[in-house]
Amino acid sequence: MKFNELSVDRQRKHGRVGRGISAGRGKTAGRGTKGQGSRKSTVRTGFEGGQTPIYMRLPKLRGFTSHHLQTENVYTGDLEKIKKPAIDTVVLAEAGIISNPYVNVKLIVNGTLSTKKIIRLQSASKAAIKAVEAAGGSFEPVSRLARQPKNPQK
Numbered sequence: 001m002k003f004n005e006l007s008v009d010r011q012r013k014h015g016r017v018g019r020g021i022s023a024g025r026g027k028t029a030g031r032g033t034k035g036q037g038s039r040k041s042t043v044r045t046g047f048e049g050g051q052t053p054i055y056m057r058l059p060k061l062r063g064f065t066s067h068h069l070q071t072e073n074v075y076t077g078d079l080e081k082i083k084k085p086a087i088d089t090v091v092l093a094e095a096g097i098i099s100n101p102y103v104n105v106k107l108i109v110n111g112t113l114s115t116k117k118i119i120r121l122q123s124a125s126k127a128a129i130k131a132v133e134a135a136g137g138s139f140e141p142v143s144r145l146a147r148q149p150k151n152p153q154k
Helices: 076-081 089-094 128-136
Strands: 071-075 105-109 118-121 138-141
Touching: 076 105, 076 128, 089 105, 105 118, 105 128, 128 138
Parallel strands: 071 105, 118 138
Antiparallel strands: none
């Protein structure tokens, strides 16, 4: 391909507005005559000419809903209930220890762990990793599962 063979859509050049009557868009430059809109500065979003804006007039609801994914805690004592040697978020969700397999999970020491387990979770405390390794198991940090789309496209 050569430079002269390129097909490029022409960009419309911006006209110079407000350069005298003979320029075509001169004098008021399409802003009309007088008033707030004809001046150089623009008004901020939501400004109602000095009247109390609607976002200030309306009552506000209390509280705040965070859409940040919360991390759910799992204790080392809970892992004894699971008979499988490998534990991940799917296994924990099936056992009813966490709400669903797509949440972040952190392993924390609370209770004893005597059986050997291979644990694949998002995070764990240092003491929990030591407790798992003392029982003969191992801890592997993994990323969170991607949530499946609600309506898959075909």
